[in-house]
Amino acid sequence: MLTENMIDALNEHMNKEMYSAYLYMSMSAYSDSAGLKGFANWFMVQYHEEMFHAMKVFEYIQAQGGRVKLLQLDEPPSDWESPLDRELGGRPAGVPLDYARGVKSASEGD
Numbered sequence: 001m002l003t004e005n006m007i008d009a010l011n012e013h014m015n016k017e018m019y020s021a022y023l024y025m026s027m028s029a030y031s032d033s034a035g036l037k038g039f040a041n042w043f044m045v046q047y048h049e050e051m052f053h054a055m056k057v058f059e060y061i062q063a064q065g066g067r068v069k070l071l072q073l074d075e076p077p078s079d080w081e082s083p084l085d086r087e088l089g090g091r092p093a094g095v096p097l098d099y100a101r102g103v104k105s106a107s108e109g110d
């Protein structure tokens with residue numbers, strides 16, 4: 001059984017996964033508009049992977065009898081300096097920290 005703290009951590013983690021998906025979607029849109037169809041496709045593949053992760057958390061919360069709460073998504077950047085922009089090629093930040101929070105919460109039993 002999940003505690004309320006664990007459910008909160010999982011809901012927040014799901015939000016991070018969905019933000020990552022949203023950011024990759026924005027990167028795909030930028031790349032497409034720059035004529036970089038291969039980049040656009042690659043970012044869209046990443047979008048689907050992040051949504052898959054979000055849905056795994058969604059299904060897990062429900063399977064454990066918890067209540068999924070969808071949180072507001074931040075607006076991702078929509079423009080980059082160039083396709084070589086370091087941020088454009090980087091992994092969305094924040095997700096590993098939430099894995100750590102969930103593990104800590106579970107191990108402390110709170």
Ligand SMILES: [Fe+2]
Pocket residue numbers: 017020049050053095
């Ligand atoms: Fe992910």
